[in-house]
Amino acid sequence: MVEGGEVLYQTKNAPEYSDLNSNSVFDDKQTGERWLVSSVHDKKRSLLIWVGLNDFERKMGVRVLIASLFIFLFLIFALAITLILRGVNYGFRPLKELARQVDGISMKRLEPITMNDVPSELVAAVKAINDLLCRLSSSLEKERVFLDFAAHEMRTPIAALKAQIQSYVASGEYHYSPKMKNIENAAHRIEMLSDQLLEWARVQSSNCMGANMVDVTEIVRQVVGDLIYQERIDIERVDIDIFPPEAFNVLANPSQIEIVVRNLIDNAVKYNDKQKARVRVSCYQLDSSFQIIIEDNGPGVDDAYLEDITKHFFRISPADQKGTGLGLSVVAEIIELNHGELQFGRSSGLSGLSVQVSLPMASRE
Numbered sequence: 001m002v003e004g005g006e007v008l009y010q011t012k013n014a015p016e017y018s019d020l021n022s023n024s025v026f027d028d029k030q031t032g033e034r035w036l037v038s039s040v041h042d043k044k045r046s047l048l049i050w051v052g053l054n055d056f057e058r059k060m061g062v063r064v065l066i067a068s069l070f071i072f073l074f075l076i077f078a079l080a081i082t083l084i085l086r087g088v089n090y091g092f093r094p095l096k097e098l099a100r101q102v103d104g105i106s107m108k109r110l111e112p113i114t115m116n117d118v119p120s121e122l123v124a125a126v127k128a129i130n131d132l133l134c135r136l137s138s139s140l141e142k143e144r145v146f147l148d149f150a151a152h153e154m155r156t157p158i159a160a161l162k163a164q165i166q167s168y169v170a171s172g173e174y175h176y177s178p179k180m181k182n183i184e185n186a187a188h189r190i191e192m193l194s195d196q197l198l199e200w201a202r203v204q205s206s207n208c209m210g211a212n213m214v215d216v217t218e219i220v221r222q223v224v225g226d227l228i229y230q231e232r233i234d235i236e237r238v239d240i241d242i243f244p245p246e247a248f249n250v251l252a253n254p255s256q257i258e259i260v261v262r263n264l265i266d267n268a269v270k271y272n273d274k275q276k277a278r279v280r281v282s283c284y285q286l287d288s289s290f291q292i293i294i295e296d297n298g299p300g301v302d303d304a305y306l307e308d309i310t311k312h313f314f315r316i317s318p319a320d321q322k323g324t325g326l327g328l329s330v331v332a333e334i335i336e337l338n339h340g341e342l343q344f345g346r347s348s349g350l351s352g353l354s355v356q357v358s359l360p361m362a363s364r365e
Protein backbone atom coordinates (compact mmCIF):
# COMPACT_ATOMS: atom_id res chain seq x y z
CA MET A 1 0.00 0.00 0.00
CA VAL A 2 1.53 3.27 -1.16
CA GLU A 3 0.31 6.79 -0.45
CA GLY A 4 1.88 9.82 -2.10
CA GLY A 5 4.86 7.79 -3.15
CA GLU A 6 5.51 6.50 0.38
CA VAL A 7 5.13 2.80 1.12
CA LEU A 8 2.68 2.47 4.02
CA TYR A 9 2.73 -1.29 4.27
CA GLN A 10 4.25 -4.13 2.36
CA THR A 11 4.70 -7.85 2.92
CA LYS A 12 8.19 -9.16 3.46
CA ASN A 13 8.73 -10.68 0.02
CA ALA A 14 6.93 -7.96 -2.02
CA PRO A 15 8.95 -6.47 -4.92
CA GLU A 16 10.49 -2.96 -4.68
CA TYR A 17 7.90 -0.17 -4.93
CA SER A 18 9.90 1.65 -7.62
CA ASP A 19 9.51 -1.41 -9.95
CA LEU A 20 5.75 -1.86 -9.46
CA ASN A 21 3.33 -1.53 -12.30
CA SER A 22 -0.37 -2.26 -12.50
CA ASN A 23 -0.28 -4.87 -15.27
CA SER A 24 -1.93 -8.19 -14.57
CA VAL A 25 1.44 -9.95 -14.83
CA PHE A 26 4.57 -8.49 -13.31
CA ASP A 27 8.13 -9.75 -13.79
CA ASP A 28 10.41 -8.76 -10.92
CA LYS A 29 13.71 -8.00 -12.58
CA GLN A 30 15.62 -8.23 -9.31
CA THR A 31 14.48 -11.70 -8.24
CA GLY A 32 13.31 -12.98 -11.63
CA GLU A 33 9.96 -14.00 -10.07
CA ARG A 34 6.70 -13.65 -11.98
CA TRP A 35 3.72 -12.24 -10.09
CA LEU A 36 -0.02 -12.32 -10.87
CA VAL A 37 -1.14 -8.82 -10.07
CA SER A 38 -4.29 -6.96 -9.13
CA SER A 39 -3.98 -3.27 -8.21
CA VAL A 40 -6.22 -0.30 -7.43
CA HIS A 41 -4.98 3.25 -7.99
CA ASP A 42 -6.87 6.10 -6.30
CA LYS A 43 -5.47 9.08 -8.15
CA LYS A 44 -7.33 11.66 -6.00
CA ARG A 45 -5.68 10.48 -2.82
CA SER A 46 -2.59 9.29 -4.69
CA LEU A 47 -3.18 5.85 -3.06
CA LEU A 48 -2.01 2.63 -4.68
CA ILE A 49 -3.04 -0.78 -3.40
CA TRP A 50 -1.03 -3.51 -5.11
CA VAL A 51 -1.75 -7.16 -4.47
CA GLY A 52 0.38 -9.79 -6.14
CA LEU A 53 0.76 -13.54 -5.88
CA ASN A 54 4.12 -14.81 -6.97
CA ASP A 55 4.43 -17.84 -9.23
CA PHE A 56 6.12 -20.03 -6.65
CA GLU A 57 3.38 -19.56 -4.05
CA ARG A 58 0.69 -19.96 -6.67
CA LYS A 59 2.15 -23.29 -7.79
CA MET A 60 2.65 -24.38 -4.17
CA GLY A 61 -0.95 -23.49 -3.44
CA VAL A 62 -2.16 -25.58 -6.36
CA ARG A 63 0.02 -28.49 -5.25
CA VAL A 64 -1.25 -28.32 -1.67
CA LEU A 65 -4.80 -28.18 -2.99
CA ILE A 66 -4.27 -31.23 -5.21
CA ALA A 67 -2.53 -33.14 -2.38
CA SER A 68 -5.36 -32.34 0.05
CA LEU A 69 -7.87 -33.45 -2.53
CA PHE A 70 -6.02 -36.75 -2.99
CA ILE A 71 -5.85 -37.38 0.75
CA PHE A 72 -9.52 -36.58 1.07
CA LEU A 73 -10.43 -38.88 -1.83
CA PHE A 74 -8.20 -41.64 -0.42
CA LEU A 75 -9.92 -41.42 2.98
CA ILE A 76 -13.35 -41.49 1.37
CA PHE A 77 -12.28 -44.49 -0.73
CA ALA A 78 -10.88 -46.37 2.30
CA LEU A 79 -14.05 -45.68 4.26
CA ALA A 80 -16.22 -46.82 1.35
CA ILE A 81 -14.21 -50.06 0.95
CA THR A 82 -14.46 -50.78 4.71
CA LEU A 83 -18.22 -50.19 4.66
CA ILE A 84 -18.67 -52.35 1.55
CA LEU A 85 -16.61 -55.20 3.08
CA ARG A 86 -18.58 -55.05 6.31
CA GLY A 87 -21.82 -54.99 4.37
CA VAL A 88 -20.77 -57.96 2.23
CA ASN A 89 -19.61 -59.82 5.34
CA TYR A 90 -22.92 -59.20 7.05
CA GLY A 91 -24.84 -60.15 3.91
CA PHE A 92 -22.91 -63.42 3.56
CA ARG A 93 -23.44 -64.47 7.19
CA PRO A 94 -26.33 -66.87 6.44
CA LEU A 95 -24.32 -68.38 3.58
CA LYS A 96 -21.36 -68.92 5.91
CA GLU A 97 -23.64 -70.50 8.53
CA LEU A 98 -25.07 -72.78 5.82
CA ALA A 99 -21.53 -73.73 4.71
CA ARG A 100 -20.59 -74.48 8.34
CA GLN A 101 -23.61 -76.75 8.80
CA VAL A 102 -23.08 -78.54 5.47
CA ASP A 103 -19.45 -79.05 6.48
CA GLY A 104 -20.59 -80.68 9.73
CA ILE A 105 -22.77 -83.27 7.97
CA SER A 106 -21.26 -86.71 8.08
CA MET A 107 -22.52 -89.97 6.66
CA LYS A 108 -22.94 -91.12 10.28
CA ARG A 109 -25.23 -88.24 11.20
CA LEU A 110 -27.41 -87.07 8.35
CA GLU A 111 -29.37 -84.55 10.35
CA PRO A 112 -31.30 -81.82 8.49
CA ILE A 113 -29.96 -78.28 8.47
CA THR A 114 -31.67 -76.01 10.96
CA MET A 115 -31.17 -72.27 10.55
CA ASN A 116 -32.96 -69.33 12.10
CA ASP A 117 -33.72 -66.30 9.94
CA VAL A 118 -32.94 -67.92 6.61
CA PRO A 119 -32.94 -65.15 3.99
CA SER A 120 -35.51 -65.73 1.25
CA GLU A 121 -32.74 -66.27 -1.36
CA LEU A 122 -31.44 -69.27 0.66
CA VAL A 123 -34.74 -70.92 1.58
CA ALA A 124 -34.82 -72.95 -1.65
CA ALA A 125 -31.16 -74.05 -1.25
CA VAL A 126 -31.68 -75.14 2.40
CA LYS A 127 -34.83 -77.03 1.43
CA ALA A 128 -33.05 -78.77 -1.47
CA ILE A 129 -30.15 -79.82 0.82
CA ASN A 130 -32.56 -81.11 3.49
CA ASP A 131 -34.53 -83.08 0.86
CA LEU A 132 -31.28 -84.60 -0.39
CA LEU A 133 -30.23 -85.52 3.18
CA CYS A 134 -33.62 -87.10 3.74
CA ARG A 135 -33.34 -89.20 0.54
CA LEU A 136 -29.76 -90.18 1.42
CA SER A 137 -30.75 -91.15 4.94
CA SER A 138 -33.64 -93.30 3.79
CA SER A 139 -31.48 -95.03 1.18
CA LEU A 140 -28.80 -95.77 3.82
CA GLU A 141 -31.50 -97.07 6.13
CA LYS A 142 -32.74 -99.39 3.37
CA GLU A 143 -29.18 -100.65 2.86
CA ARG A 144 -28.83 -101.28 6.61
CA VAL A 145 -32.10 -103.15 6.78
CA PHE A 146 -31.08 -105.23 3.76
CA LEU A 147 -27.69 -106.08 5.30
CA ASP A 148 -29.37 -106.98 8.58
CA PHE A 149 -31.92 -109.14 6.75
CA ALA A 150 -29.34 -110.82 4.49
CA ALA A 151 -26.96 -111.59 7.38
CA HIS A 152 -29.86 -112.91 9.43
CA GLU A 153 -31.17 -115.07 6.60
CA MET A 154 -27.69 -116.51 6.00
CA ARG A 155 -27.64 -117.92 9.51
CA THR A 156 -30.44 -120.47 8.91
CA PRO A 157 -28.83 -122.38 5.98
CA ILE A 158 -25.43 -122.19 7.71
CA ALA A 159 -26.87 -123.65 10.90
CA ALA A 160 -28.56 -126.37 8.78
CA LEU A 161 -25.25 -127.11 7.01
CA LYS A 162 -23.39 -127.41 10.32
CA ALA A 163 -26.11 -129.61 11.77
CA GLN A 164 -25.94 -131.87 8.68
CA ILE A 165 -22.16 -132.21 8.99
CA GLN A 166 -22.43 -133.07 12.67
CA SER A 167 -25.20 -135.57 12.09
CA TYR A 168 -23.21 -137.28 9.31
CA VAL A 169 -20.21 -137.45 11.59
CA ALA A 170 -22.32 -138.78 14.47
CA SER A 171 -24.01 -141.39 12.29
CA GLY A 172 -20.60 -142.85 11.40
CA GLU A 173 -21.81 -142.95 7.80
CA TYR A 174 -18.85 -140.86 6.72
CA HIS A 175 -15.34 -140.98 7.93
CA TYR A 176 -14.47 -137.67 9.68
CA SER A 177 -11.84 -136.96 7.06
CA PRO A 178 -9.68 -133.79 6.69
CA LYS A 179 -11.99 -132.83 3.80
CA MET A 180 -14.98 -133.04 6.08
CA LYS A 181 -13.08 -130.99 8.64
CA ASN A 182 -12.41 -128.34 5.93
CA ILE A 183 -16.10 -128.18 5.07
CA GLU A 184 -16.92 -127.75 8.75
CA ASN A 185 -14.30 -124.97 9.07
CA ALA A 186 -15.65 -123.21 6.00
CA ALA A 187 -19.17 -123.37 7.41
CA HIS A 188 -17.86 -122.01 10.69
CA ARG A 189 -16.15 -119.11 8.90
CA ILE A 190 -19.33 -118.22 6.99
CA GLU A 191 -21.15 -118.29 10.32
CA MET A 192 -18.59 -115.87 11.87
CA LEU A 193 -18.84 -113.62 8.83
CA SER A 194 -22.62 -113.46 8.93
CA ASP A 195 -22.45 -112.77 12.70
CA GLN A 196 -20.07 -109.84 12.15
CA LEU A 197 -22.13 -108.46 9.25
CA LEU A 198 -25.22 -108.66 11.41
CA GLU A 199 -23.31 -106.88 14.17
CA TRP A 200 -22.23 -104.18 11.72
CA ALA A 201 -25.81 -103.57 10.59
CA ARG A 202 -26.98 -103.46 14.21
CA VAL A 203 -24.27 -100.99 15.23
CA GLN A 204 -25.49 -98.59 12.55
CA SER A 205 -29.03 -98.53 13.92
CA SER A 206 -28.14 -98.97 17.62
CA ASN A 207 -26.90 -95.38 17.76
CA CYS A 208 -30.50 -94.25 17.64
CA MET A 209 -31.22 -96.22 20.81
CA GLY A 210 -31.03 -94.35 24.07
CA ALA A 211 -28.28 -94.64 26.64
CA ASN A 212 -28.72 -96.02 30.15
CA MET A 213 -26.72 -96.22 33.32
CA VAL A 214 -24.77 -99.42 32.75
CA ASP A 215 -22.28 -101.34 34.86
CA VAL A 216 -19.30 -101.97 32.57
CA THR A 217 -17.65 -104.55 34.84
CA GLU A 218 -20.90 -106.54 34.90
CA ILE A 219 -21.04 -106.43 31.07
CA VAL A 220 -17.40 -107.66 30.98
CA ARG A 221 -18.27 -110.56 33.29
CA GLN A 222 -21.28 -111.50 31.13
CA VAL A 223 -19.19 -111.32 27.96
CA VAL A 224 -16.51 -113.57 29.52
CA GLY A 225 -19.27 -116.01 30.62
CA ASP A 226 -20.68 -116.09 27.06
CA LEU A 227 -17.24 -116.64 25.53
CA ILE A 228 -16.59 -119.50 27.97
CA TYR A 229 -19.98 -120.99 27.07
CA GLN A 230 -19.19 -120.68 23.34
CA GLU A 231 -15.83 -122.40 24.06
CA ARG A 232 -13.92 -119.36 22.83
CA ILE A 233 -12.26 -119.07 26.24
CA ASP A 234 -10.66 -122.08 27.92
CA ILE A 235 -10.78 -121.33 31.65
CA GLU A 236 -7.86 -123.69 32.25
CA ARG A 237 -5.59 -121.63 30.00
CA VAL A 238 -6.87 -118.06 30.35
CA ASP A 239 -6.73 -115.70 33.35
CA ILE A 240 -8.91 -112.60 33.14
CA ASP A 241 -8.58 -109.75 35.70
CA ILE A 242 -11.32 -107.14 35.85
CA PHE A 243 -10.65 -103.79 37.50
CA PRO A 244 -12.34 -102.38 39.49
CA PRO A 245 -13.78 -105.56 41.03
CA GLU A 246 -16.92 -103.68 42.06
CA ALA A 247 -19.51 -101.98 39.83
CA PHE A 248 -18.33 -99.32 37.38
CA ASN A 249 -21.39 -97.35 36.30
CA VAL A 250 -21.44 -95.07 33.28
CA LEU A 251 -24.04 -93.56 30.98
CA ALA A 252 -23.69 -95.49 27.74
CA ASN A 253 -25.37 -97.66 25.17
CA PRO A 254 -25.11 -101.17 26.73
CA SER A 255 -25.28 -103.14 23.48
CA GLN A 256 -22.44 -101.08 21.99
CA ILE A 257 -20.27 -101.52 25.10
CA GLU A 258 -20.91 -105.25 24.93
CA ILE A 259 -19.84 -105.47 21.26
CA VAL A 260 -16.63 -103.48 21.96
CA VAL A 261 -15.66 -105.53 25.01
CA ARG A 262 -16.51 -108.87 23.36
CA ASN A 263 -14.42 -108.20 20.25
CA LEU A 264 -11.42 -106.96 22.25
CA ILE A 265 -11.46 -109.80 24.81
CA ASP A 266 -12.02 -112.33 22.01
CA ASN A 267 -8.92 -110.99 20.19
CA ALA A 268 -6.83 -110.85 23.39
CA VAL A 269 -7.48 -114.56 23.94
CA LYS A 270 -7.61 -115.74 20.32
CA TYR A 271 -4.24 -114.32 19.25
CA ASN A 272 -2.49 -115.22 22.49
CA ASP A 273 0.39 -117.63 21.96
CA LYS A 274 1.33 -118.08 25.65
CA GLN A 275 0.65 -121.24 27.59
CA LYS A 276 -1.02 -119.19 30.28
CA ALA A 277 -2.90 -116.36 28.57
CA ARG A 278 -3.47 -113.26 30.69
CA VAL A 279 -5.99 -110.54 29.96
CA ARG A 280 -6.60 -107.43 32.04
CA VAL A 281 -9.68 -105.23 31.64
CA SER A 282 -9.47 -101.90 33.51
CA CYS A 283 -12.07 -99.14 33.67
CA TYR A 284 -11.40 -95.54 34.66
CA GLN A 285 -13.71 -92.61 35.08
CA LEU A 286 -12.49 -89.23 33.78
CA ASP A 287 -14.30 -85.87 33.96
CA SER A 288 -16.99 -86.31 31.34
CA SER A 289 -15.73 -89.51 29.78
CA PHE A 290 -14.57 -92.98 30.73
CA GLN A 291 -11.88 -95.39 29.59
CA ILE A 292 -11.82 -99.12 29.13
CA ILE A 293 -8.32 -100.57 28.66
CA ILE A 294 -7.89 -104.17 27.52
CA GLU A 295 -4.36 -105.60 27.69
CA ASP A 296 -2.97 -109.05 27.06
CA ASN A 297 0.32 -110.95 27.30
CA GLY A 298 0.17 -112.14 23.67
CA PRO A 299 2.49 -111.20 20.79
CA GLY A 300 1.00 -107.69 20.39
CA VAL A 301 0.72 -105.98 17.02
CA ASP A 302 3.69 -104.62 15.12
CA ASP A 303 3.69 -100.79 14.88
CA ALA A 304 3.62 -101.10 11.07
CA TYR A 305 0.15 -102.71 11.21
CA LEU A 306 -1.44 -100.50 13.85
CA GLU A 307 -2.90 -98.08 11.29
CA ASP A 308 -4.52 -100.89 9.30
CA ILE A 309 -5.99 -103.22 11.90
CA THR A 310 -9.30 -101.33 12.03
CA LYS A 311 -9.83 -101.60 8.26
CA HIS A 312 -12.52 -103.96 6.98
CA PHE A 313 -11.28 -107.52 6.47
CA PHE A 314 -7.71 -106.69 7.53
CA ARG A 315 -5.86 -109.56 9.16
CA ILE A 316 -2.13 -109.63 9.82
CA SER A 317 -1.92 -113.22 8.58
CA PRO A 318 -4.50 -113.48 5.78
CA ALA A 319 -4.34 -117.28 5.86
CA ASP A 320 -5.33 -117.13 9.53
CA GLN A 321 -8.53 -119.13 9.94
CA LYS A 322 -9.31 -117.59 13.32
CA GLY A 323 -11.24 -114.56 12.15
CA THR A 324 -12.94 -112.53 9.46
CA GLY A 325 -11.03 -109.26 9.96
CA LEU A 326 -14.23 -107.37 10.76
CA GLY A 327 -14.15 -107.27 14.58
CA LEU A 328 -11.94 -104.20 15.09
CA SER A 329 -13.65 -102.29 12.28
CA VAL A 330 -16.97 -102.76 14.09
CA VAL A 331 -15.29 -101.55 17.32
CA ALA A 332 -13.82 -98.52 15.52
CA GLU A 333 -17.22 -97.72 14.00
CA ILE A 334 -18.86 -97.70 17.45
CA ILE A 335 -16.14 -95.44 18.85
CA GLU A 336 -16.49 -93.04 15.90
CA LEU A 337 -20.28 -92.94 16.17
CA ASN A 338 -19.88 -91.89 19.80
CA HIS A 339 -17.07 -89.38 19.13
CA GLY A 340 -14.71 -91.42 21.27
CA GLU A 341 -11.09 -92.44 20.77
CA LEU A 342 -9.48 -95.80 20.09
CA GLN A 343 -5.75 -96.22 20.69
CA PHE A 344 -3.52 -99.24 20.26
CA GLY A 345 -0.12 -99.71 21.85
CA ARG A 346 2.05 -102.13 23.76
CA SER A 347 0.96 -103.06 27.27
CA SER A 348 3.62 -101.97 29.77
CA GLY A 349 2.50 -104.55 32.35
CA LEU A 350 1.65 -107.57 30.18
CA SER A 351 3.79 -106.75 27.10
CA GLY A 352 1.10 -107.76 24.56
CA LEU A 353 -1.44 -105.53 22.85
CA SER A 354 -3.04 -102.71 24.82
CA VAL A 355 -6.28 -101.24 23.46
CA GLN A 356 -7.53 -98.05 25.04
CA VAL A 357 -11.15 -97.07 24.43
CA SER A 358 -12.18 -93.57 25.52
CA LEU A 359 -15.85 -92.66 25.33
CA PRO A 360 -17.69 -89.53 26.35
CA MET A 361 -20.54 -90.07 28.79
CA ALA A 362 -23.68 -90.45 26.69
CA SER A 363 -26.71 -88.29 27.35
CA ARG A 364 -29.98 -89.92 28.31
CA GLU A 365 -32.40 -89.89 25.39
Ligand SMILES: Nc1ncnc2c1ncn2[C@@H]1O[C@H](COP(=O)(O)OP(=O)(O)OP(=O)(O)O)[C@@H](O)[C@H]1O
Binds near residue numbers: 298300310315326327
Ligand atom coordinates in the same frame (compact mmCIF):
# COMPACT_ATOMS: atom_id res chain seq x y z
N1 LIG B 1 -4.87 -108.76 20.92
C1 LIG B 1 -4.29 -108.98 19.74
N2 LIG B 1 -3.05 -109.51 19.68
C2 LIG B 1 -2.46 -109.75 18.49
N3 LIG B 1 -3.01 -109.46 17.29
C3 LIG B 1 -4.24 -108.92 17.29
C4 LIG B 1 -4.94 -108.65 18.51
N4 LIG B 1 -6.11 -108.09 18.19
C5 LIG B 1 -6.17 -108.03 16.85
N5 LIG B 1 -5.07 -108.53 16.29
C6 LIG B 1 -4.76 -108.60 14.85
O1 LIG B 1 -5.60 -107.70 14.17
C7 LIG B 1 -6.36 -108.34 13.13
C8 LIG B 1 -7.73 -107.73 13.01
O2 LIG B 1 -8.52 -108.06 14.15
P1 LIG B 1 -10.10 -108.10 14.02
O3 LIG B 1 -10.65 -108.34 15.36
O4 LIG B 1 -10.54 -106.92 13.26
O5 LIG B 1 -10.39 -109.31 13.07
P2 LIG B 1 -10.38 -110.88 13.38
O6 LIG B 1 -10.15 -111.12 14.82
O7 LIG B 1 -9.44 -111.48 12.40
O8 LIG B 1 -11.85 -111.29 12.96
P3 LIG B 1 -13.19 -111.25 13.84
O9 LIG B 1 -12.96 -110.29 14.95
O10 LIG B 1 -14.21 -110.76 12.88
O11 LIG B 1 -13.44 -112.62 14.29
C9 LIG B 1 -6.38 -109.79 13.56
O12 LIG B 1 -6.50 -110.63 12.45
C10 LIG B 1 -5.05 -109.97 14.27
O13 LIG B 1 -4.05 -110.27 13.32
Ligand SMILES: [Mg+2]
Binds near residue numbers: 263
Ligand atom coordinates in the same frame (compact mmCIF):
# COMPACT_ATOMS: atom_id res chain seq x y z
MG1 LIG C 1 -11.44 -110.08 16.23
